[in-house]
Amino acid sequence: MKKLIAFISICSILFSCKGQENHNNDTKSYAINKTEAEWKSELSDFEYYVLRQAGTERAFTGEYNKHYKKGIYECKGCSIPLYSSEHKFDSGTGWPSFYKAIEKNVDTSVDYKLGYARKELLCGNCGSHLGHVFGDGPQPTGKRHCINSVSLQFKPTE
Numbered sequence: 759m760k761k762l763i764a765f766i767s768i769c770s771i772l773f774s775c776k777g778q779e780n781h782n783n784d785t786k787s788y789a790i791n792k793t794e795a796e797w798k799s800e801l802s803d804f805e806y807y808v809l810r811q812a813g814t815e816r817a818f819t820g821e822y823n824k825h826y827k828k829g830i831y832e833c834k835g836c837s838i839p840l841y842s843s844e845h846k847f848d849s850g851t852g853w854p855s856f857y858k859a860i861e862k863n864v865d866t867s868v869d870y871k872l873g874y875a876r877k878e879l880l881c882g883n884c885g886s887h888l889g890h891v892f893g894d895g896p897q898p899t900g901k902r903h904c905i906n907s908v909s910l911q912f913k914p915t916e
């Protein structure tokens with residue numbers, strides 16, 4: 759009987775490990791790797807919806823849409839610098855827009871949520887969803903990084 763119990767517990771350990779592996783297969787690993795419970799306790803419900811479930815805030819509602827102070831926009835999830843006020847422009851779309859990111863700190867992935875491919879932007883350090891990049895931005899890059907205000911926190915420069 760003892761052997762049987764030991765066998766069952768080994769099986770359940772094996773299965774639970776396997777379950778986790780499957781779950782992580784389609785998730786890229788990042789330097790900051792928190793559990794869903796940790797993210798939920800650190801973020802508001804709306805922040806969690808945008809950052810961790812790739813939600814989108816309504817146009818013209820975000821704190822940084824018409825925000826042009828000098829400084830750095832950091833990731834709300836992990837505080838790494840993502841965008842500079844130097845590269846921000848008014849796209850008229852209702853979301854904060856930048857023609858470039860702080861190099862290497864922003865990661866891209868492809869998302870098919872609307873039925874066609876869009877290039878998703880994620881924090882390169884914690885994998886939080888930021889927004890999308892489009893090819894109709896101003897020079898010198900021609901890119902428009904369309905970012906949710908709620909994914910960012912602003913740090914003014916002196």
Ligand SMILES: [Zn+2]
Nearest residue numbers: 833836881884
């Ligand atoms: Zn981050």
